[in-house]
Amino acid sequence: MRPERSRTDCPVLLSERLVLRAPHTDDIDALAHLANNANVATMVSRMPHPYTTDDAADFVRRAKAGVIGKCVYAITLAENGHFLGCCGIEPVDERTVEIGYWLGEPHWNRGYMTEAAQVLIDMVFRTRVDVQQIDARCRVTNVGSRRVIQKCGFQFQGTGMVPCQALGAMVPVEWFRLDRKTWMSLRSWGGQR
Numbered sequence: 001m002r003p004e005r006s007r008t009d010c011p012v013l014l015s016e017r018l019v020l021r022a023p024h025t026d027d028i029d030a031l032a033h034l035a036n037n038a039n040v041a042t043m044v045s046r047m048p049h050p051y052t053t054d055d056a057a058d059f060v061r062r063a064k065a066g067v068i069g070k071c072v073y074a075i076t077l078a079e080n081g082h083f084l085g086c087c088g089i090e091p092v093d094e095r096t097v098e099i100g101y102w103l104g105e106p107h108w109n110r111g112y113m114t115e116a117a118q119v120l121i122d123m124v125f126r127t128r129v130d131v132q133q134i135d136a137r138c139r140v141t142n143v144g145s146r147r148v149i150q151k152c153g154f155q156f157q158g159t160g161m162v163p164c165q166a167l168g169a170m171v172p173v174e175w176f177r178l179d180r181k182t183w184m185s186l187r188s189w190g191g192q193r
Contacts, residue, residue: 043145089124099136136176
């Protein structure tokens with residue numbers, strides 16, 4: 001069996017409790033299990049529901065090939081490698097990327113997503129001098145995601161509608177932005193988890 005190859009332009013990211021790394025085939029079962037939850041899928045624009053192991057395998061394949069987003073990460077616990085969810089960045093234009101994320105429901109309300117988002121944001125601004133701002137969107141009903149976005153220093157920009165694959169409909173979202181200058185003033189992330 002050949003070893004898995006991962007993208008070399010997306011470094012492994014470490015935080016106090018987490019390791020963010022490329023998704024791989026060992027994640028497929030956990031990914032399918034956590035993503036096959038309407039409470040997760042209806043809050044993410046591009047996640048089908050139900051979510052099968054074939055969907056998870058396709059996601060891992062596309063992440064490895066670099067066809068979804070600029071950097072896609074599996075969020076795992078540092079202590080045991082347990083898979084928690086995914087996050088990533090996607091280019092919007094030459095100065096802007098958008099951050100996206102989801103976490104399996106058993107892992108909500110523990111500060112994991114804020115911790116993962118902060119380390120991802122830090123990586124973007126430290127390694128991509130061309131990026132001047134990061135956008136984030138969340139469903140207006142997703143209080144937890146809004147809390148993560150606000151803890152990371154994003155500022156409200158407006159509202160809009162986006163398609164939700166799991167619902168097969170357009171859903172209202174709020175749009176937030178974090179610019180490089182604001183990040184620089186907040187980068188110690190003191191007490192924000």
